[in-house]
Amino acid sequence: MLLTSAExxxxxxxxxxMILVDHIIxxxxxxxxxxxxxxxxxxxxxxxxxxxxxxxAIEMAxxxxxIHGALSASPAFSGPRRGVLALIKNISWTRPKLDDIEKPLExxxxxxxxxxxxxxxxxxxxxxxxxxxxxxxxxxxxGTEASS
Numbered sequence: 080m081l082l083t084s085a086e087x088x089x090x091x092x093x094x095x096x097m098i099l100v101d102h103i104i105x106x107x108x109x110x111x112x113x114x115x116x117x118x119x120x121x122x123x124x125x126x127x128x129x130x131x132x133x134x135x136a137i138e139m140a141x142x143x144x145x146i147h148g149a150l151s152a153s154p155a156f157s158g159p160r161r162g163v164l165a166l167i168k169n170i171s172w173t174r175p176k177l178d179d180i181e182k183p184l185e186x187x188x189x190x191x192x193x194x195x196x197x198x199x200x201x202x203x204x205x206x207x208x209x210x211x212x213x214x215x216x217x218x219x220x221x222g223t224e225a226s227s
Contacts, residue, residue, distance in 0.1 A: 080102050080103070080104055081102075081103045081104060081105060081106055082102055082103035082106075082146070083102050084098065084100075084101050084102055087100055087101075087102070087103065087146060090145060090146045090149040090150070091142055091145055091146065092145075092161070093142070096117075096120075096122065096123070096124050097124050098142070099115060099117065099125070099135075099138060099139045099142055100113040100114070100115055100139060100142050100143060100146070100186070101113075101114050101115055101116045101117060102114050103143075103146060103150075106146075106147060106150050106151070107151075108151050109151075109189065109190050110147075110187070110188060110189050110190065111143055111146065111147040111150070111187075111188045112185060112186070112187050112188070113139075113143050113146070113185070113186045113188070114183050114184070114185055114186075115139060115183065115184040115185075115186060115204075116183050116184075118131055118177045118178055118180065118184055119178050119179075119180075119181070123178070125138060126178070130176045130178050130179075131176055131177045131178035132175065132176055132177070133172035133174060133175055133176060133177055133211065133212050134170070134172070134212075135177060136172070136177070136186070136202070136204040136211070136212035136214075137164075137167055137170065137214070137216065139184075139186055139204065140186060140188060140200065140202035140204070140214070140216055141164050141216060141218075143186055143188045143202070144162075144188060144198065144200050144202075144216060144218055145162065145218075147188055147190065147200075148162065148198060148218070151190075161220070161221045162198070162218035162219060162220045162221060163218065163219050163220075163221060164216060164217075164218060165197070165217045165218060165219040166215075166216065166217035167214060167215070167216045167217075168214065168215050168216075169213070169214050169215050170212070170213070170214035171212070171213055171214065172211060172212040172213075173209075173210060173211055173212075174211060177204075177211065177212075180206045180211070182206040182207055183206070184204055184205070184206055184211070185204070185205050185206070186202060186203070186204050187202065187203045187205070188200050188201070188202050189201045189202075191215070195220070196219065196220060197217060197218060197219050197220065198217070198218045198220075199215065199216075199217045199218075200215065200216050200217075200218070201213075201214075201215050202214060202215070202216065
């Protein structure tokens, strides 16, 4: 295991139950793999009307992108910075909810592009080999202005 849940808290502005990723099992310059076990918790903070909607995977992926950004920050980009989720696209899911899945969830994140102002990630959420949710998200880094 690369990062435990306690260590993940150092990389996110969220605290307590809002930290949705339980641990990171792999990370390199371009990718990250995280594990999620709390999706069946009845007190999960993203539950709506008693269930955890598949769209919650977007927040899980956003948290993984923040962790990846901090772990892979290079001095050329002034180290880790706060970002804002700026775009989500190509989201698809194979089931409407996640809380009825008995196996741990795995989130695979691949960075497609990055520069000092932004990063673009592709993500897949699965249980074993069963793809549940996939999509892309873009993060803009606070305190930077894109050149026109």
